[in-house]
Amino acid sequence: MSASDVSVGAFLGASLKRQLLLAYRRPVDTINPLLFFLLVVTLFPLGIGPDPSQLAEFAPGILWIVALLASLMAAEGMFRQDYEDGSLEQLLLSPQPLYLASLTYTAAHWLVTGLPLTLLSPLFATMLQLPVAALPVLMMSMLLGTAILSLVGSIGAALTVSLKRGGMLISLIIVPLYIPVLIFAAGAVRFAAGGFDPQPQLLLLAGMLSLAVALAPFAISAGLRISVDAG
Amino acid sequence: MWTWFHKLGSPPWMYRISGRILAILLPLTIAMLVVGAVWGLLYAPMDFKQGNSFRIIYFHVPASVVALAGYYVMAIAGAVSLIWRMKMAEVAMKCAAPVGAALTFLSLLSGAIWGKPTWGTYWVWDARITSMLILFFLYLGVIALYQAYENKEAAGKACAVLSLVGMVNIPIIYKSVDWWYSLHQPATIKFTEESTMHSSMFQPLLLMILAFYCLFTCALLLNMRSELLRRGASTSWVRALAGAR
Numbered sequence: 520m521s522a523s524d525v526s527v528g529a530f531l532g533a534s535l536k537r538q539l540l541l542a543y544r545r546p547v548d549t550i551n552p553l554l555f556f557l558l559v560v561t562l563f564p565l566g567i568g569p570d571p572s573q574l575a576e577f578a579p580g581i582l583w584i585v586a587l588l589a590s591l592m593a594a595e596g597m598f599r600q601d602y603e604d605g606s607l608e609q610l611l612l613s614p615q616p617l618y619l620a621s622l623t624y625t626a627a628h629w630l631v632t633g634l635p636l637t638l639l640s641p642l643f644a645t646m647l648q649l650p651v652a653a654l655p656v657l658m659m660s661m662l663l664g665t666a667i668l669s670l671v672g673s674i675g676a677a678l679t680v681s682l683k684r685g686g687m688l689i690s691l692i693i694v695p696l697y698i699p700v701l702i703f704a705a706g707a708v709r710f711a712a713g714g715f716d717p718q719p720q721l722l723l724l725a726g727m728l729s730l731a732v733a734l735a736p737f738a739i740s741a742g743l744r745i746s747v748d749a750g
Numbered sequence: 751m752w753t754w755f756h757k758l759g760s761p762p763w764m765y766r767i768s769g770r771i772l773a774i775l776l777p778l779t780i781a782m783l784v785v786g787a788v789w790g791l792l793y794a795p796m797d798f799k800q801g802n803s804f805r806i807i808y809f810h811v812p813a814s815v816v817a818l819a820g821y822y823v824m825a826i827a828g829a830v831s832l833i834w835r836m837k838m839a840e841v842a843m844k845c846a847a848p849v850g851a852a853l854t855f856l857s858l859l860s861g862a863i864w865g866k867p868t869w870g871t872y873w874v875w876d877a878r879i880t881s882m883l884i885l886f887f888l889y890l891g892v893i894a895l896y897q898a899y900e901n902k903e904a905a906g907k908a909c910a911v912l913s914l915v916g917m918v919n920i921p922i923i924y925k926s927v928d929w930w931y932s933l934h935q936p937a938t939i940k941f942t943e944e945s946t947m948h949s950s951m952f953q954p955l956l957l958m959i960l961a962f963y964c965l966f967t968c969a970l971l972l973n974m975r976s977e978l979l980r981r982g983a984s985t986s987w988v989r990a991l992a993g994a995r
Contacts, residue, residue, distance in 0.1 A: 674911075674915055678895065678912060679898070681899075681904075682899065684898070688894055688898050691887065691890060691891045691894055692891040692912060694887070695891065695916075696915065696916070698923055699919075699922050699923055699925075699926035702926045702927065702929070702930045703926060706930065727922065734918065738911055738914070741907075745907045745908050746904075748904060749903075
């Protein structure tokens with residue numbers, strides 16, 4: 520069967536399934552960001568004191584900064600394996616649209632890092648004494664925010680995958696682009712904890728997510744092409 | 751009609767033309783900087799609230815304005831290099847990054863020095879200062895990415911993509927930082943000078959802004975010329991140039 524016989528839908532399904540299967544076989548990559556999250560959340564009370572009211576005040580910021588760092592850590596290795604074993608090159612040679620293929624990479628990455636983080640965030644938030652009333656808003660902000668982080672992180676990962684020491688570089692490239700997410704998402708949780716309406720921030724996050732879904736794949740596919748050509 | 755565009759891609763032509771432009775622009779820039787600085791530092795009236803310390807505005811504001819404009823110059827050059835595969839645009843993009851980063855640093859530094867006598871502290875997490883700091887990181891990201899690639903052709907393309915991503919993000923970052931700040935804003939700190947500035951203070955500022963734009967252009971052209979020589983080190987036109995000296 521030639522590649523052109525495969526419909527785009529089947530290709531996307533197969534691509535996503537492959538990514539998830541690879542992630543399933545390497546559970547460490549999924550568990551590490553969560554462990555990192557737990558470790559850093561443990562460090563904060565030790566560093567700033569166990570006073571519940573003080574912790575509750577800082578909790579929105581702490582949770583979101585740690586989520587940002589965990590996502591940064593996970594983004595680095597996103598294309599690494601496929602770059603090294605040549606699958607990425609095969610993908611570029613295939614007639615399937617790279618725009619959609621890069622979306623499946625991002626979607627798989629979010630399913631194994633962003634989604635578990637979202638689901639476990641109430642646990643971490645409770646450890647940091649965040650008011651229970653703010654938990655639904657925290658989860659909503661994590662749901663929207665980590666998806667944006669995955670998309671933006673993929674751009675950095677695609678641009679640096681061919682470099683030997685991409686670790687520090689990817690932080691320098693991506694962290695400035697993460698700042699709006701941090702501001703709006705932590706702001707939403709802070710509003711919810713303080714008894715205000717967090718809807719504006721959540722809507723802004725949703726708007727940013729729509730923009731990122733539409734535009735980021737262009738940058739990701741351009742980055743992948745450059746990296747494969749350079750290697 | 752398009753010959754000028756094609757000539758723009760030719761390193762020897764660009765080298766010659768930029769030399770001629772610089773011969774006029776460089777003395778003009780120095781003259782404007784000297785006149786603007788003397789006018790602003792000595793002859794412009796003293797601010798009745800801030801005294802003489804406000805005079806650092808004549809370096810701070812031009813540096814900030816041109817630092818931001820420089821990012822757009824870099825990103826647009828990057829876009830041109832990606833779309834039309836124009837080497838000269840890639841050279842311009844690569845050379846604009848350090849100039850812009852230096853101006854951003856100058857803006858942050860002069861702001862901190864100005865902040866001490868005015869606000870009593872070197873650093874405030876004010877929206878504009880924070881945005882400039884983020885702009886500085888964006889510049890550093892582009893420079894670091896270029897340095898990291900050994901394959902310089904790929905480096906140029908990667909930096910072009912990154913600077914375009916940054917350009918899309920700059921308005922979002924600025925707005926979000928603005929919004930973040932407006933929540934915490936202490937009502938005491940306000941940038942009122944710009945809107946309410948008297949023309950005797952404003953005219954030298956305008957001259958200095960113009961001078962800084964010219965300074966950016968000069969630095970960019972000088973940087974590009976040395977980059978062209980470096981890239982063309984083994985070509986006949988550079989050898990002829992070196993032989994003529």
